[in-house]
Amino acid sequence: MPLHDCPHTFEQLAAEVLPTHMQRMREALANAESMENFCKSGVGIKTLLKNKERHKDFSGCYTLIEGNNPIYVGISRGVIGRLKQHVCGKTHFDASLAFRIAMAKHPDQAVKKLTRSEAMQDTMFGTSFYEAQTYLKTLTAAFIEITNPLELYVFEAYCAIELDTHQWNSFETH
Numbered sequence: 096m097p098l099h100d101c102p103h104t105f106e107q108l109a110a111e112v113l114p115t116h117m118q119r120m121r122e123a124l125a126n127a128e129s130m131e132n133f134c135k136s137g138v139g140i141k142t143l144l145k146n147k148e149r150h151k152d153f154s155g156c157y158t159l160i161e162g163n164n165p166i167y168v169g170i171s172r173g174v175i176g177r178l179k180q181h182v183c184g185k186t187h188f189d190a191s192l193a194f195r196i197a198m199a200k201h202p203d204q205a206v207k208k209l210t211r212s213e214a215m216q217d218t219m220f221g222t223s224f225y226e227a228q229t230y231l232k233t234l235t236a237a238f239i240e241i242t243n244p245l246e247l248y249v250f251e252a253y254c255a256i257e258l259d260t261h262q263w264n265s266f267e268t269h
Contacts, residue, residue: 099244101246113250117254117257120237120239120254128235133175133182133236140152153175154170154240154242156174156241157236158237161234166263170250174240194227197220201223
């Protein structure tokens with residue numbers, strides 16, 4: 096039985112499926128939308144989905160772009176909700192990229208020794224976290240739907256390599 100009901104062999108994924116998804120992502124990159132759209136006051140996920148003519152959130156891959164430069168590739172079972180979390184989330188779980196960017200601004204060992212929760216309580220770090228989310232709001236986002244979990248997970252790494260988002264993407268496990 097295929098893993099995650101993926102109907103493709105690895106060879107098919109590598110030669111056909113992933114390049115096709117990448118072409119779709121490149122088309123989406125050409126039509127990226129402002130991350131500010133995901134953090135408007137009073138606009139929730141249901142309204143965001145309605146504006147995109149969707150009834151429910153969807154599984155897929157997204158890319159965050161600064162100018163014309165892709166900086167981050169992520170995946171989610173709920174892409175629209177995840178994009179909103181990046182710019183509106185209040186915790187290191189919700190806004191993990193903002194947390195990572197903020198942590199990079201604190202090379203001192205004092206902050207590095209804190210747990211993620213402790214860092215979020217630190218006033219100086221909190222300022223950096225807020226600044227990181229403000230920065231993320233200046234970016235644009237492109238996204239595509241990918242329903243099969245195996246294709247989605249493999250595509251995330253493929254896309255990050257293809258778009259060279261090494262600064263903020265990491266595939267280390269916790």
